Amino acid sequence: MTTTRFQLGDQVTVREATSLFHTRTQTFTRGHTGVVVEHRPAWVIPEDEAWGREQGRTEPFYVVRFRQRDLWPGYTGFDGDTLETEFSERWLMPAGEKQT
Amino acid sequence: MTTIDHGDHDHGDHAPIQEAPQVDEFEVLEVAIRELSIEHGLFSAEDHRRFSEWAQSIGPSGGSKLVARAWVDPEFKQRLLAEGTEACKEVGIDWSDPTGTGTPSDYAYFYVLENTPEVHNVIVCTLCSC
Numbered sequence: 001m002t003t004t005r006f007q008l009g010d011q012v013t014v015r016e017a018t019s020l021f022h023t024r025t026q027t028f029t030r031g032h033t034g035v036v037v038e039h040r041p042a043w044v045i046p047e048d049e050a051w052g053r054e055q056g057r058t059e060p061f062y063v064v065r066f067r068q069r070d071l072w073p074g075y076t077g078f079d080g081d082t083l084e085t086e087f088s089e090r091w092l093m094p095a096g097e098k099q100t
Numbered sequence: 101m102t103t104i105d106h107g108d109h110d111h112g113d114h115a116p117i118q119e120a121p122q123v124d125e126f127e128v129l130e131v132a133i134r135e136l137s138i139e140h141g142l143f144s145a146e147d148h149r150r151f152s153e154w155a156q157s158i159g160p161s162g163g164s165k166l167v168a169r170a171w172v173d174p175e176f177k178q179r180l181l182a183e184g185t186e187a188c189k190e191v192g193i194d195w196s197d198p199t200g201t202g203t204p205s206d207y208a209y210f211y212v213l214e215n216t217p218e219v220h221n222v223i224v225c226t227l228c229s230c
Binding site: 041085 | 209226
């Protein structure tokens with residue numbers, strides 16, 4: 001059993017890092033803060049899987065919910081609109097923590 | 101053959117003119133590679149037939165079956181919302197097929213979301229590879 005660094009309800013910020021190669025981390029989420037709403041089983045990270053390394057590094061995945069207003073400048077939809085998407089653990093850090 | 105009356109002249113009798121069936125470059129390539137593969141024993145003509153029939157059978161009917169069952173069977177609907185991948189097996193859909201974790205190199209974690217008067221779900225491609 002892989003230990004999960006983040007728990008349901010945790011506020012997390014998506015790291016700002018390269019969008020070269022295959023990360024499956026949408027650039028429109030980079031630097032934005034959301035809340036962990038679901039855990040997903042540990043899986044080979046896209047960075048390894050993309051190169052055919054099926055036995056590559058395995059990490060827990062998380063479903064993070066963002067407010068649409070936080071993601072899109074000038075968003076005109078409802079205030080309560082949210083977006084959920086998945087991240088591997090390496091792309092997330094506790095909200096408010098300075099990126100190293 | 102019907103003879104059309106052209107009044108003061110005729111065009112003689114000939115077979116109906118039909119457009120030749122169009123075969124594009126990709127189809128020619130497919131046939132060439134398929135025939136070579138069969139000739140070299142990579143797979144058999146029988147394998148190819150079986151795969152083609154399977155490929156043509158893929159469509160939205162599995163999903164329709166799933167939703168229809170959830171409409172008429174409230175207990176199934178609860179199982180489907182709680183454990184999508186498991187419940188799908190009851191209508192003959194196995195998301196972990198054929199590798200045990202989905203199609204090769206794919207992360208298959210299927211789950212079902214229900215729309216309510218308060219929540220309307222929209223599933224989109226997130227352009228994560230783009």
